[in-house]
Amino acid sequence: MSPVSRREKLRQDTLREIRAVARELLRSEGPAAVTINAIARQMGMSGPAVYRYYANHEELIEAVTADFYRELTVEMEAARDTHPPGEHRDRLLSSCRALRAWAVRHRPEFRWVFASPVPSRAALQPDSPLHLAGCEFGQVFLDQLVELWKTRPFPVPELHRLPPAHREQLQAYSREIGHALPPEAAHVFLTCWIRLYGMLCMEVLNQLDFACSDVEPLFEECLRELCGMLALAYAPPG
Amino acid sequence: MSPVSRREKLRQDTLREIRAVARELLRSEGPAAVTINAIARQMGMSGPAVYRYYANHEELIEAVTADFYRELTVEMEAARDTHPPGEHRDRLLSSCRALRAWAVRHRPEFRWVFASPVPSRAALQPDSPLHLAGCEFGQVFLDQLVELWKTRPFPVPELHRLPPAHREQLQAYSREIGHALPPEAAHVFLTCWIRLYGMLCMEVLNQLDFACSDVEPLFEECLRELCGMLALAYAPPG
DNA sequence: ATTTTTAGTTAGATAGTCTAACTAAAGTTA
DNA sequence: TAACTTTAGTTAGACTATCTAACTAAAAAT
Known part of the structure; x- marks a missing residue:
């Protein structure tokens, strides 16, 4: 039994991708462009889906x-x-x-x-x-x-x-x-x-x-x- | 003839008041609260009226x-x-x-x-x-x-x-x-x-x-x- | 007295955060 | 395997922001 389930691994991957996209937006378009919506678009998912991973914008910012x-x-x-x-x-x-x-x-x-x-x-x-x-x-x-x-x-x-x-x-x-x-x-x-x-x-x-x-x-x-x-x-x- | 018309004086007053209200908002509610709309509300005018004074949010921020x-x-x-x-x-x-x-x-x-x-x-x-x-x-x-x-x-x-x-x-x-x-x-x-x-x-x-x-x-x-x-x-x- | 300029209005396009209610898939358990 | 639970996603929508457009009323200029 691996200590992290397959689900948990996928989740961690998505969390990482969200932060990576946020960073990319920061670099390419500036801090104002780092929005939940823009990240979701970039990842090909709907905006609210991101809230499964970070409770709100601030929490995401902190993680990044x-x-x-x-x-x-x-x-x-x-x-x-x-x-x-x-x-x-x-x-x-x-x-x-x-x-x-x-x-x-x-x-x-x-x-x-x-x-x-x-x-x-x-x-x-x-x-x-x-x-x-x-x-x-x-x-x-x-x-x-x-x-x-x-x-x-x-x-x-x-x-x-x-x-x-x-x-x-x-x-x-x-x-x-x-x-x-x-x-x-x-x-x-x-x-x-x-x-x-x-x-x-x-x-x-x-x-x-x-x-x-x-x-x-x-x-x-x-x-x-x-x-x-x-x-x-x-x-x-x- | 005064060098500044009555109108110009009123305008300067309003410009000053906008900046003062912006500052008050900054102090009381933080930087994110300094919005055109919030300022307008506080001054008892409609949002778009503020645009007669500052072309956009950034210009207002710069003035403040x-x-x-x-x-x-x-x-x-x-x-x-x-x-x-x-x-x-x-x-x-x-x-x-x-x-x-x-x-x-x-x-x-x-x-x-x-x-x-x-x-x-x-x-x-x-x-x-x-x-x-x-x-x-x-x-x-x-x-x-x-x-x-x-x-x-x-x-x-x-x-x-x-x-x-x-x-x-x-x-x-x-x-x-x-x-x-x-x-x-x-x-x-x-x-x-x-x-x-x-x-x-x-x-x-x-x-x-x-x-x-x-x-x-x-x-x-x-x-x-x-x-x-x-x-x-x-x-x-x- | 008429015209022009200015300061305001409302309506609305666009874009954000975030909640609610729902769906579908994956994992868990009887 | 079938039923149940959890999770990751969906859409709809409430709310708020910036800012434009079209309009109105008042003040200033002619």
Whole structure:
């Protein structure tokens, strides 16, 4: 007895096809074109049939977004793993570059991830696939800083010099990740993450076009600064 | 003879009211609720009447977005001008804090500005009100760096050490702003802008909630770093 | 006083989300 | 195998959106 019935397999195939068609529409016609009806047409079925698979438009959108997170996560992990476990610097740089490469190669998808923003922590139920996928994505970066911290701790600010309110948040977060990083190292992690991800956000949302068409050099400089903060020697790509 | 006829005045009032109602809907019911019909209902007129004022939904959205840019610009300028012209440090910090204050106080609006992103440089016609408002917004920050550069130049990288492709873009941009900043100073401007704006982008798009509910301390640290890059002595708010 | 312009109206074409009621096929069980 | 249940699909339709067309009434211009 196979654990998945034939029916279940077909169902999974259809679910996958729906998301694939949605993505194709996103790429070819933009986010507004990703409608239940358009997907159904493309698949040669009637509109309401799609509701057998996703309860409503929002749920479909979330599933597609989760796919994007997962694909991005896999690519970052793959890039990271082109270097042996000990090579923290190369692993980190590779995965960061993979992040940007994906974002640039899949602009509509990356924009989509931002534009339908993680509805503030409180809103999204913490066990939804989207939330999970988002966490696992962030984890790729976090894990590497944790690993680095364990083997080759980077410089951190003195905890008592950080504003008390901020300190408490860092302590809470440190607890939340099982003390894998102490609060002051979590602060460095956050700072790095904001730099990296914030820059990509601006690039992909076309907020840098006024001055740049090619943002890669700025991104590399960002990576150089990241290395600085983490006491790693920057190395150019290639 | 008044230069604006009575009719024109009424028209401007209605245009303003449409945008105000749109904004109210955005705040109270979210971006999806900002529809031509809902606005018309709220104003007690029939749907198609709105088309006398805005040719289509997109044009209305653009006008509202331009309003947001303008309001934000005004607030930043006002904050800047609470300090006398010579006080570069205080003026810059005040306007940056005003930027974040507006973003946090008007989250839906700020999100909206990002989420309906400046359609890449090529797309948007350069004389549209939205594009203009966006430029004027960026100008608030740029102008201050220009002023600072003229009176108290900040450290810059050596131009020949930047990647050639990047150098060319910076040269083009420098030309575009009438050489108000040389390319290497434009590079510093860009770096600062990305830090500042990128961080806000992440905060407002709920990408930092996983660790922080109060991002202010991180923002202040960002300002501290900005001051460092610009050879200014950071000063806390208040 | 007549004409033109403008701001509004209703009716309707088209396209979306989503529900309800039904059908046919596939799987399950007596 | 026959009857039953579950599932994936169907069509019809209620509701809402954008936007066009054709019309009306009021205001402005001549």
